[in-house]
Amino acid sequence: MEFRDRYAAGRALAQRLAAWRGRREVVVLGLPRGGVPVAWEVAQALQAPLDVLVVRKLGYPGQEELAMGAIGPGGVRVTSDIPHLWPVSEKALEEVVAREQAELTRRERLYRGERAPLALAGRVAILVDDGLATGASMHAAVLAVRAMQAQRIVVGAPVASVEAVRLLEAVADEVVCVHVPEAFRAVGLWYEDFAQTSDDEVRRLLAKA
Structure with missing residues (x-):
């Protein structure tokens, strides 16, 4: 276990992203639900606006944790090798x-709610999740943001598998991780507290932002 919780992980990740602090073109996007507390800390440290980018993993029937791919806004859909x-x-x-x-x-x-998404055209989008196992959901997020004409896409996560980093380096402009262990196993194993993030917590953080 490397991180006490998602907030501590976000502070650690923010240190790796410090070069973007105070840059007006930067927008931080958290992948709900677990990526939002991490993204909150990153946005605070970088003095950047925070929004969500909702993507959904396509779970294999009967083994939903196994990703067949993912979908994102604007009809984005990616598939993994599982099918x-x-x-x-x-x-x-x-x-x-x-x-x-x-x-x-x-x-x-x-x-x-009724609030429009933050405009991304010509901006630097920093996409944040609490961990990257297969990278499928983040892959969908990158493609969605690319379609929104972001100038540069930076993927950030406290921990990621070697395979996920390799996949995302091919589609994003930059991938920043605190830990990329050879023996990854599962995101939750790197956290002392990995309790599920609630919808209410996501809404509270966005309201504060």
């Missing part, structure tokens, strides 16, 4: 996509 290794029917895949799209829409409405 090739363990084939899933097109019908089952589309059912997962439909369910997660409904949840993505619900969360965007819940977290942001």
Whole structure:
């Protein structure tokens, strides 16, 4: 365990991103739910605005923690190697996509209400999550932000697998992590307190921001 909780992890990550402090073009985007407390600390340290970018993992039927891919705003969809290794029917895949799209829409409405997303065109977007296992969700986030015409995309996480970093370095402009262990196993193992972040906590942090 390297971090006491997500807030401590966010402070550690912010130190690695200090070069962006005070830059007016920077926007910090947290991936709900667990990435938002981390992103909150980063945004505070960098003196940057905070928003959310809702993406949803596409879990393998019966083993939902196994990512078949992910979806993001604007119809973005990425797939992993899982469906090739363990084939899933097109019908089952589309059912997962439909369910997660409904949840993505619900969360965007819940977290942001009527407030419009921050404009990203020509800006530096720092995308933050609490950890990167496969990198699928963050991959979808990067593609979504790229479509919003961000000038530069920086991916940040307290901990990530070697495979996730390799994947994201190919699509983002920069990847910044505090730890990239050879033996990754799971994000939660790197936290003393990895309790689930609630919707209320996400809303509270966004309101404070």
